Amino acid sequence: MTLLRDERLAAAFDHAARRYDALTAANPGYHAHLRRSVRRLGLPRAGEGLRVLDLGCGTGASTAALTAVLPGARITAVDASAGMLERAAAKPWPSGVTFTRAPVERLAQAGVRGPYDAVFAAYLLRNVTDPDAVLTTVHGLLAPGGRLGVHEYALGGRRVDRAVWSLVCRGIVRPAATVLGDGELYRHLWRSVVAFDTADRFADRLRAAGFDRVRVLPLPGWQTGITHTFTARRPLQGAERAR
Secondary structure: OOOOOHHHHHHHHHHHHHHHHHHHHOOOOHHHHHHHHHHOOOOOHHHOOOEEEEEOOOOOHHHHHHHHHOOOOEEEEEEOOHHHHHHHHOOOOOOOEEEEEOOHHHOHHHOOOOOEEEEEEEOOHHHOOOHHHHHHHHHHHEEEEEEEEEEEEOOOOOHHHHHHHHHHHHHHHHHHHHHHOOHHHHHHHHHHHHHOOOHHHHHHHHHHOOOEEEEEEEOOHHHOOOEEEEEEEOOOOHHHHOO
């Protein structure tokens, strides 16, 4: 199963950037689900003064969810695709939002440094070559007690979950994307989900990376069993834990 990675994947997203918002808008609940995942982080209401890192921001859908739920937060939004980031940065944003182009594997070189109070990653981890290395980086960017939210296609493990995902991709997503000239990217989308962790396996991966309070929360509608919110925390340091 051939997947797009690194520069090839960024180039595919560059090509799809102009049409990407139209395709996501056709997905029922897409934006509402992102906002739900942000709320599941359990951050203080309005997020006043919080530093939040939005990893893999794409054209800004996850950034918009963060600003809607946490309007007082300072948000650093990062993506590896110049085309996607250009579309995101051209939209109107509150003054606390900044955009940076960088692969998630090279955040430090791009000046992205913690500590952050929260990291949010939507549709990112299944697209990286080494998700464990990325999770280690995220763990290091979080302040002790900082929250991680992952909004991701991760199948629930039942046969019907994979069957529904394949049916939607083959019957709707891939034909539409092929007409628009982005067939390669959306073939990758189908394959990347099938090849990625199940929801339980990804939760185990979070624990192995040093996170605690790991929760796996399904999303409603047709994506039940296909898309999940994962929340986790960088553990408090010894003295803080003892209080």
